[in-house]
Amino acid sequence: MAGELSPIDKAKFVAAKRASQYVEDGMRVGLGTGSTAAWLVRCLGEMVRDDGLRIKGVPTSSRTAMLARDVGIEVISLDEAKWLDLTIDGADEFDGDLNLIKGGGGALLQEKIVATASDQMIVIADIGKEVESLGAFPLPIEVIPFGWQTTQALVEETLISMDVLGRTSTLRMNGDVPFVTDEGNHILDLHLNRIGNPRQLALVINQMPGVVENGLFIDICDAVVIGYGDGRVEVR
Numbered sequence: 672m673a674g675e676l677s678p679i680d681k682a683k684f685v686a687a688k689r690a691s692q693y694v695e696d697g698m699r700v701g702l703g704t705g706s707t708a709a710w711l712v713r714c715l716g717e718m719v720r721d722d723g724l725r726i727k728g729v730p731t732s733s734r735t736a737m738l739a740r741d742v743g744i745e746v747i748s749l750d751e752a753k754w755l756d757l758t759i760d761g762a763d764e765f766d767g768d769l770n771l772i773k774g775g776g777g778a779l780l781q782e783k784i785v786a787t788a789s790d791q792m793i794v795i796a797d798i799g800k801e802v803e804s805l806g807a808f809p810l811p812i813e814v815i816p817f818g819w820q821t822t823q824a825l826v827e828e829t830l831i832s833m834d835v836l837g838r839t840s841t842l843r844m845n846g847d848v849p850f851v852t853d854e855g856n857h858i859l860d861l862h863l864n865r866i867g868n869p870r871q872l873a874l875v876i877n878q879m880p881g882v883v884e885n886g887l888f889i890d891i892c893d894a895v896v897i898g899y900g901d902g903r904v905e906v907r
């Protein structure tokens with residue numbers, strides 16, 4: 672399945688492969704979104720096909736749902752599953768406390784709902800995602816389309832009042848038009864450089880009218896499986 676891979680893809684693949692070992696027969700599994708999570712879905716598909724693994728997968732995006740079905744994983748909704756044994760997903764950044772920035776692929780809302788409804792969340796990532804402090808990666812926040820420019824102004828004003836470094840935000844685009852999430856919303860990417868207090872920022876952002884969710888995952892992740900370009904894997 673993996674063939675000849677670049678070091679970065681190899682790192683993603685080995686992390687996903689190792690994390691697939693946490694999946695047991697009969698589990699209800701949250702399936703993340705992104706290129707690393709796609710490796711995981713392919714690995715699980717292989718286990719379903721070749722080893723008779725029986726799982727029910729709850730995808731975190733329409734993209735992941737399509738891939739999961741393609742590789743033979745039974746897909747159910749979160750409401751059908753009610754609660755999940757395990758979610759495995761990628762991340763854009765993780766720090767030493769296993770707090771995350773997610774949403775680079777625009778699926779943060781479903782990803783957070785699914786991860787929070789799971790007994791365990793495991794992140795799979797290449798070593799390049801590790802940071803000392805979160806924030807070099809732009810923080811995605813999902814906002815409803817109605818009045819999004821007013822919401823953006825409110826977010827920026829609030830960041831100024833909090834003295835957060837780097838206060839610009841940009842509307843995520845898909846070519847010439849605003850990016851639209853699976854939930855029909857837009858994404859604002861906040862260019863913060865460094866987030867001093869991610870817990871406080873996550874709470875403040877989510878209180879603003881028009882904001883649906885932010886990409887800070889605080890105290891949600893239980894372990895990170897880190898892949899290296901030479902094929903090594905480390906679990907934290």
Ligand code: 5RP
Binds near residue numbers: 761762772775
């Ligand atoms: C999607 C996400 C992804 O998990 C994150 O962007 C990492 O993606 P990739 O594995 O492609 O680097 O949060 O919303």
